[in-house]
Amino acid sequence: MDNATRTPAAPGPLASFARFVLxxxxxxxxxxxxxxxxxxxxxxxxxxxxxxxxxxxxxxDLHARFTFGSGGRAGWRQHWQSAGSAAAAYVVTxxxxxxLHLVQSSPxxxxxxxxxxxxxxxxxxxxxxxxxxxxxxxxxxxxAVPEPKKATIVPVPVRAKTPQPAWTPMARFPVTSKVxxxxxxx
Numbered sequence: 001m002d003n004a005t006r007t008p009a010a011p012g013p014l015a016s017f018a019r020f021v022l023x024x025x026x027x028x029x030x031x032x033x034x035x036x037x038x039x040x041x042x043x044x045x046x047x048x049x050x051x052x053x054x055x056x057x058x059x060x061d062l063h064a065r066f067t068f069g070s071g072g073r074a075g076w077r078q079h080w081q082s083a084g085s086a087a088a089a090y091v092v093t094x095x096x097x098x099x100l101h102l103v104q105s106s107p108x109x110x111x112x113x114x115x116x117x118x119x120x121x122x123x124x125x126x127x128x129x130x131x132x133x134x135x136x137x138x139x140x141x142x143x144a145v146p147e148p149k150k151a152t153i154v155p156v157p158v159r160a161k162t163p164q165p166a167w168t169p170m171a172r173f174p175v176t177s178k179v180x181x182x183x184x185x186x
Contacts, residue, residue: 017069020128031055056086068136081135089123
């Protein structure tokens with residue numbers, strides 16, 4: 001197999017996890033700040049939903065390209081499957097914030113950020129496993145299928161046919177060289 005048909009192998013589980021934390025965590029930190037800014041303009045749950053959609057689209061592409069080693073952009077199937085795991089993460093972060101506001105009526109921004117990022121981190125661990133084992137699992141087999149060898153035309157020897165006598169009406173009744181002894185007695 002030459003270098004043109006071989007693609008690099010996908011990173012192992014530890015390298016994938018480190019990349020997931022770096023990329024997903026970086027986008028998560030930015031998302032946390034964006035949710036806090038938007039929550040001043042609209043309901044927190046709506047701000048979280050908008051940022052979750054945007055960050056999921058971005059992260060799915062980043063994870064397809066770098067984290068799980070598919071080398072290309074994420075396809076529609078991967079985006080939809082990733083959206084399912086992001087919806088679960090959205091529910092976890094909303095539930096964590098709801099519990100925080102039930103326990104403490106007016107928590108400070110720092111407390112909200114700690115709870116939000118903690119819930120995002122826990123959801124992220126589950127999301128990593130789901131993405132690695134299910135969404136991008138088929139993309140981990142990175143050796144390219146070798147191109148089939150081109151067919152070589154090999155001449156096949158043809159045996160010469162022995163000439164057959166032309167068909168005659170008498171050919172249906174073969175003549176034998178042996179004449180029975182009783183045939184001459186008539």
